Amino acid sequence: MSPNTFLKKARRERGLTQVHLAEKLHVAVQTVSSWERGERAPQPGVRKRLCEILGKSPEELGLPPLDGGSLHASTQQDHVPLTVVLSTAEEDRVLPEGASERVRDVASVQEEEQPRAVRRNIFAYAYEDVNRQRMLTRVHERWIKGVFEESLYRLTLLVVPLQERPDLLEDPWQEVFQKSPLPSHSLPPGTRITQVYDQADGELLILGEPGSGKTTLLLELARHEIARARHYERYPLPIYFNLASWAERQLPLEKWLVEEINTKYRISPKLAQIWIEAEQIALLLDGLDDVTPEYRTACIQEINTYRQKYGLAPVVVCCRSADYMAQPARLALNKAVVVNALTTEQIDEFVALAGQDLAILRLALQRDAALREMASTPLMLNTLAIAYQGVPMEEVLTDGSFHIQRNRIFAKYVERLIERGGATTKTYTSVHIKQYLTWLARHLQVRNQTEFYIERLQPDWLENNREQHHYQRTVIRLVTSIQCIVGGALAAWLKGGLKNGVVGSGNGILGLFGGGTGNSMLGWMAPGIGGGSQGGASLILILSIVIWLVSILVGSPSLPTLTLRAIWHGLRTGLRTGLKFGLIISPFSIALFTALGGLMHGISYGLGIGFFLAMLIGLLSGLGDGLRHQQEEPPEKVSFKDRLVDGLIFGTGGGLSFAIVELLLQVNHQSTIIYSFIAALFYFLAFGFGGGTRLFASLGKTIQPAETVAWSWKQMAQDMGNTIKKSLLVALVTLVSVGVIIAGITSLFFADPAYGLHYGLVFGTISGLIVGIAGMLTSMLQSGWSSDILADDQHTIPNEGIARSGRNALIGACIFAPIGGIASGLATGIGFGLLGQLSTWPVMAKAFAVMIAVVLFVIFTIAHGGIAWIEHYTLRWYLWKWNRIPRNYVDFLNCVTNLALMRNVGGGYMFTHRLLLEYFAQLAPSQDGRSVSALSENKELGAYQELSAY
Known part of the structure; x- marks a missing residue:
């Protein structure tokens, strides 16, 4: 043992x-x-x-x-x-x-x-069998301790009367013997669902009206069967499933079960399949009525197909009577029982036990037949007991239709629970509690969900396209602003004490690693590309290229496969963009540098800086489009107004970060103002109008938290060959593109092809190698580093998934950023040392290693979990702004849990009963003013108005 x-x-x-x-x-x-x-x-x-x-x-x-x-x-x-x-x-x-x-x-x-x-x-x-015990423990903790023992009427669990209905099942012998279905009959009082299950040999259908206690019976049976499975080594494992999620894809039931066991209980698909094939799983299928009507018959047929293949596996199905009988298919099970209404004796006994507190309700039940009908289910009896404890007779007696009466009772019940809360509800008024719960209930009902996890909020919970647009643009602006701020700060740090494009005071990162002052460390490369862009400015240019391309690669869903068509597309785009922005930037640059040093200085430096910024935007735009070509959907069109706002935000962020770093480095203030404005102009145009906001294609569309992460050396090794091939191709295209453009422009300014070719080769090699390294790391991360969301039963703390996502993003960045930084430093050393033949290459290598590590840290954090954190809290902010949720959502959900309106299930929440969820959902007005459930269930138009007046 x-x-x-x-x-x-x-x-x-x-x-x-x-x-x-x-x-x-x-x-x-x-x-x-x-x-x-x-x-x-x-x-x-x-x-x-x-x-x-x-x-x-x-x-x-x-x-x-x-x-x-x-x-x-x-x-x-x-x-x-x-x-x-x-x-x-x-x-x-x-x-x-x-x-x-x-x-x-x-x-x-x-x-x-x-x-x-x-x-x-x-x-x-x-x-x-440790796996069996773990599975049983997870089901017990999740559904018995978490739901059954915390149910609304757990303290008064009534033995509901049951009626056997053989006519509601498919009889395989009907056509052979032409026999009539056996008549329905009531089971002896006090019959437990466990007895019926044993007599049915584990094949049972449970039907009943809303609130009759079907799910409670199913969970009571689950508790009983869990205890049996613990004692019998080969007894089937009772596992609870809710069929609502089956309708999403209508998979074969066997495949759906494997996925549910994997995602909900964190059991491997392989083991789940073994259990199914060995008929070691007792299916406890709840919520057949939660399956949308158009798919309900197909769902029943899938269950029957499963039964044909695994005929000895126990199956129990729960459904509302009306929903089951409204469709033509019938389940092929041994027994069907209907949960009957509570008897008058049971109701009287229940109310009598409360003594004087429910004396008025007891008298009203005797006088009012409609009220007595309302009290015929355990849920409504308990609701009545709480809602009308100690109230006058006139408030208990009812009139109107059944739905209006039930809504009145729930309204009174909710008010009574809120009143009982006392100090618990000081933070939230009764109006706010109902408002927030109404919104939540409506969205849960629309999505056929019973459990709510804060981290599962998605942008499609917003009401319309306008709200989703606002949210998406905000997410894009937040993420891209981080990119611009980091880029501007690093450019200023690299520039250090540049004066007129020359490395100056040594306060920047080059000086930190012993580069000294002046431009002597660049040797023959000191003149730079030309046109006012001397060696120091050229370094900023190459850093900007690398940052942009690394951002594109890391933010892409996979490493792109470049084709000649994609390369040609990128070249055309880059040329067109560069010419367009050159005409815009150059006049501004000339005016700024003229004010700084006269007309000739303005023309020399202004025209050069403006031309090279435009060239940079064109080059990056072209390479970016080429890398993204054929691997993502066409970008959404962005209005001129949004582009203008984007440009102002990004320009301000990049320019301010540049200025702040320069001021910290004690650079000449006049120079700081000029170059900060140039940086702001660059980010304004590049990210506002040059396509920079498309670095992450799926921003603001679907929140995908990285709640759990795992590393697979095996998977990474399998993908390594394809990874190396793609990375080399990306590196080669970048090397050639950057090298040719810089060589051509340098030769044009200096009329020296040899100098230009040498200069282009150095910077092209550095760009190509760093981008190739980034692509390699990205691909390795995407193939070996897998992330997923937590199973529902593993949530123990509200909003745990988003917190885990942020933490895992930082862990991944801490691992991969230093690796990328060191490799990029080596690539820089190769470019400046071997090709540039500069003795100061170690200084360059160290500086670029640190800067690229910073870039990779920020981008990896954002792209692999950080985006989910940003998207989630941005969505929460908008929902709070539009009065859908409170500012502190966890505190609110805990509050209504204390009020017994909801209950906590691990790290999630659910309404104490589905009828309560439906009550709140129908309070939500639709576009024409009517309640949602009144429209969906064809109830009386006056129900909502009466309820509102009440």
Whole structure:
């Protein structure tokens, strides 16, 4: 037997050693040790004391249940208990009276397979199969502790009357024997759903009206079956599924189950498939009525197809009666039961137990037949009890249609819960609580969701295209502003104390690594490209090229495959863009430098700076379009107004960051103003009108958090060949493009082709190598570094996913940015040392290593998880601005949870009942003023008006 890890873990959580626990239980230390080794199980008397000391149920400690086999210590109502007799000296087995043949078969098969000498008690936990125990624990924690035990009417769990309906099922023998369906009949009072399940041999359909307790019965059954599965080594695993998500893609049920087990319970698809094929999963399928009507029949047919393939696997389905009967298909199961209305005796007994608090309600129920009908389900009976506790008779008696009455009751119920909240609701008024819950309920209903996780908010929760446009532009501006600010700061840091384009005071990054002052460290490259752009300005030019191209690569969904058509497209785009912006920038530059040093100085420097900025924009735009060509959808058209606002934002950000760094470096103020304005103009045009906002194509469309991350060396190795090939091609295209353009322009200014070719070769090589390295790292990251969202059952803290996404983004950036920086520094050293033949290449290499590492850190953080963080909180800000949610959403959701309007499920929230969700959803007005649910369910037009007046 494998160790009882559950018991061992619980002991350690209490801070107890085996010695301390043995002393508390008055047993030997060896006895406690044998329990944890799985060799023995404690006697019932000791087991009870053990549960009290460790504060857990027997199931949670990996032990048989208490009280002679009842499946839960607090529940004595199961009529078919698993009578467990465990002895440390004997290995007796007692099967329950009336247990299904399936249970007996499992027992007999296991007895035959195990030799007598090593045979263990069949009721002992299957410690050997850790995966089974983990699965059972996840279902129990999620649905039994998280939902069933916290349900709205958990304190008054009524034994609802059941009626068997054979006519609601598909009978495969109908055509053979031409027999009439068996008549429906009521089951004996007090019949438990577990008894019906056993009699149906695990094949059951549960129908009922809204609020009748169908889901509660299903979860009660799940709790019972979890306990059985813990004791029977080969007993099917009961797993809860909600069919609402099936309608999204209408997959074959088997494939959908594998995906649900993987995403919801974090079990590998391979293991899930093994369990399914071995018929080791008992499907507890809730929410068939949540499947949209047009797909409901197809869903039933999928369930029947699954049953044909896995006929011995237990299947239980829950649905509202009207929704099931409204479609033609029938489920092929053994039994169907309908949850009947509570009897008058049950209602009277329930109300009588409350004494004087519900005396008026009891009298009203006797007088008002309509109210008595409303109270015929457990949910509405509890709702009435809370809503009308101690109110006058005239407020209890009702009139109007059923839906109007029910809405009135829920309105009173909500008000009463809010009033009871007292201090809890000081932060939020009753109006705000209803407003926020109405918005949330409507969106959950539209999406067929029952659980809400804050991190699952998406842009499509916004009301219309106008709101989505505002949100998307804001996200784009935030992300691109970060890019411009970083670029401007790095350019100023590299420029240092430039004066008239020459490296000057040594306060910049080159001076930090020993470059000294002046332009001597650039050697023969000191004249620069020409036209006023001397060596220092040329370095800024190459840095800008690299930053832009690295941003394009890292922000792309995959490394592009370049074609001749893409390259030609990029060249045309770049040439056209460069000429256009050259005509715009040059006049401004000439005017600025004329004011600084006279007309000739203005023409020389202004024309050169303006021309090269335009060339830079054209080059980057062309290369960017070439790299993106054929790999993403055509960019959305951006209006002139948006372009103008974008340009002003980005220009201001880039220019200010440039100026601030220069001031910190104590650069001449006049020079700072001129070059800051030039930087602002560059970012204004490049990112406002030159296509810079398309660096991340999917910004603001879908939030994709990186809540969990994993690294796969195997996958990276498999993709390495294709990665190297693509990276070399991108590097070659960049090298040639940058080298040819810079060589051509340099030769034009200096009339020296040899100088120009040499200059272009150095900068082209540096650009190509750094971009190739960035592409290589990006591709490695995308193939080896995988990210995903957390399974619902793994959420323990509200909004945990977004926090994890931000943290994982920083981790990934901390790993890859230094690698990219070092590799880029080496590439710079190759360019300046081997090709440029400069003795100061180590200084250049160190400086570019630091700057590229900073660039990669920022871009990797944004592209691989940081964007999700920005998008999420931007969306939250807009929803708060438009009065859809409160500023502190977690605090609000905890508040309404304390009011019992919602309940916490791990790190998520759900309404305490679907009827309550529907009540709030129908309060949301549609475009024509009517409530959403009134339109969707064809209710009376006056329902909403009466409710509003109430």
